Amino acid sequence: MSSSAGFGSDADVAALAALVADAEGAVDVVRAGQVREVRVLAAAGRLAREQSAGASERVQSHEMALRGIAAELAGVFAATDRTLQRRIDEAQDLVENYPATMEAWEAGRITRGHVRVIQDTGCVVPADVRGEFERAAIERCVGETPNRVRDALVHLAERLHPRSFTERHEAAAAGRCVRVQAGRDGMSDLIATLPTVIAEGVVDRLTRQAREIINARPQAEAATGPTEASEDADAAALGGADAAAPDSAVAGGSSFGGDTRTIDQVRADVFADLLLAGTPALDATADGDGDGNGTLGAIRAKVQVVVSALTLTGEDDGPADLVGRSPIDAATARELAGDNTAWDRLLTHPVTGTVLECDAYQPTAAMRRLLRARDRHCRFPGCRQPAIRCEIDHTHAASDGGPTCVGNLAHLCKRHHDVKHHTRWRVKQLAGGVLVWTSPTGRIYREDAPPPLVAFVTAGSPPGPSPDDGETRALVAPPGSGSTRFLVEPRPRMVRGRPLSAPRDDRPPF
Structure with a gap:
């Protein structure tokens, strides 16, 4: 067998094969440890429930018993008692409400990541059909990565929810809003809570426009020269006659020659321009006649x-x-x-x-x-x-x-x-x-x-x-x-x- 790009020789492949075999063994050991840990934590939750059984003010008694047990285990796990209490609750829910998932995980059919996805998505499923959801979810997980199956399991769970997704979305959409969360060093997060399809469309259009700006850099520099382009950007930044753009447009560098902004920075600048001025202020794809007919404005979200x-x-x-x-x-x-x-x-x-x-x-x-x-x-x-x-x-x-x-x-x-x-x-x-x-x-x-x-x-x-x-x-x-x-x-x-x-x-x- 001849060598190929990405590997120096067949010996490299053999070394990789040995690493893969070691990784498989390590995965088995880690899985066994994770399963044992979950069962231990679930047993701690059951112990707290037994200790509080029959006591007056049962809810408070159970909480105090659980806190005491979590504080004891916190020293073993080198974590806070609050963290341990949360993990105990999650483990008890998993062991008691998802037994088939635990068995599949213990047998190596699925991974810890799959277990989290099943538990996260299954929380909306009524108890009387959770077993059906669990069986279908496990079969869907086998042979796939957790991130791939999440969407399918979300849909599966949604169809079993007592209220339709449309009803719940209508209620949730009433809470749409825009808010500013102050950050450090003169920066803030502008957060818009929107229907998912609108939010995805916004990001898609910004991404397409940012890529168009980045792809136009070589042509812009060839047409104007890096020195002239940089001077134009400096004039805009200093508030010259042609500086109609908001500061955000030049914060990370001009859209022309000498532009070294990352795609994230360009997206942020275009986002600010669109909201403040209605159009990207520095459009490297425009023809310069001021009518805003560059290709950025024609880009639509998909x-x-x-x-x-x-x-x-x-x-x-x-x-x-x-x-x-x-x-x-x-x-x-x-x-x-x-x-x-x-x-x-x-x-x-x-x-x-x-x-x-x-x-x-x-x-x-x-x-x-x-x-x-x-x-x-x-x-x-x-x-x-x-x-x-x-x-x-x-x-x-x-x-x-x-x-x-x-x-x-x-x-x-x-x-x-x-x-x-x-x-x-x-x-x-x-x-x-x-x-x-x-x-x-x-x-x-x-x-x-x-x-x-x-x-x-x-x-x-x-x-x-x-x-x-x-x-x-x-x-x-x-x-x-x-x-x-x-x-x-x-x-x-x-x-x-x-x-x-x-x-x-x-x-x-x-």
């Missing part, structure tokens, strides 16, 4: 939303999924859908939900939209960078004859795109958009295309109707036509009470 067809048509109030973030209420999803004027229709596999076809109502980049709908995030194991911020990679390199087709393309973020091309990580793509990654030490990681929205039906609840004889249809707004993309939740076609195991012959998979 978010990707996955929503069930039943929710979209008003037959279901289940939450939609703001890809890579969190649920949004059904009413907002419908409103965003109504703002789009052009649509594509997606056909998905009736059982697996895999995107099979994309029929464009207008001539657009259908393949890119189909891939975004299928992948939704970076397809490297564990990464959840949204697809709209990733690059499309040829799984089998085009330079080696790989075709430009959906079955040979997948989204990778810049970091993992580089890993694929410059290290010994290897990947192949199977039917249905499944990626099989092989690490330098030979470990195999299977990356299935993200599953559709979780539809959890409790016992006794009638299933929703299957649209169009089981074919799942979706409406997807193309990137240039509006701010939102929608994908429908698949529901399997039923034949004599059981789902089909394969799509129709005239609708082949990838």
Whole structure:
């Protein structure tokens, strides 16, 4: 075997393999210790409850007993008694209310991170259906990283909540506000509490505008020269005749030559400019005639939303999924859908939900939209960078004859795109958009295309109707036509009470 970029020799790979084996052993030891610690803390909580049983003013008695036990254990754990008391409460909740999760963790099927996600998301689930939630959540966690499964578990829990997500969102939205929190050294935090989809749209637009400014630096410097550009920035900062920009626009450096601001600093400056002046004050993309027609002003926010067809048509109030973030209420999803004027229709596999076809109502980049709908995030194991911020990679390199087709393309973020091309990580793509990654030490990681929205039906609840004889249809707004993309939740076609195991012959998979 020859050496490859990222590793000096095969001996390096062998050394890495030894480290991986040691890491596996360490993980087992750590897991056993963590499980034992949780069970010890839960036992401490039970002891406090037993000590206070039968006493008058039971609540106060239990609190005093728990404080005494926590103070005793605090010395062992080298923590404060307040911290120990909180950990005892969490451990007791975990052991008593999530027994299947504890068993799966102890058996090594899931990690401590998965346990936290299950406990965090399951707190809204009624006790009588928590067991069903727990079993489904564990199966969803196996083979995935905790950050990847959180959104799915949030949706699963939301569907089991006694109040709909839409009702709770309406109540929460009444508390939207903007406030200033004073900081140090003349700085403050400006905090806006907004509906999630609005907040994500704000950050997306700021990020796109900041990148446009940064990308325009070489052209601006070539056109004006670094010295002249710096003098212009100095004049603006000193309040010259052309200095109409607020101070924030030049606080981190000019948008022209000599600009060394980070993307965070540019985002902050553009944010201040938009609020104070209505437009970015220093737009390196403008033509200089003062009419504000630079490309920054034309940039619009984009978010990707996955929503069930039943929710979209008003037959279901289940939450939609703001890809890579969190649920949004059904009413907002419908409103965003109504703002789009052009649509594509997606056909998905009736059982697996895999995107099979994309029929464009207008001539657009259908393949890119189909891939975004299928992948939704970076397809490297564990990464959840949204697809709209990733690059499309040829799984089998085009330079080696790989075709430009959906079955040979997948989204990778810049970091993992580089890993694929410059290290010994290897990947192949199977039917249905499944990626099989092989690490330098030979470990195999299977990356299935993200599953559709979780539809959890409790016992006794009638299933929703299957649209169009089981074919799942979706409406997807193309990137240039509006701010939102929608994908429908698949529901399997039923034949004599059981789902089909394969799509129709005239609708082949990838």
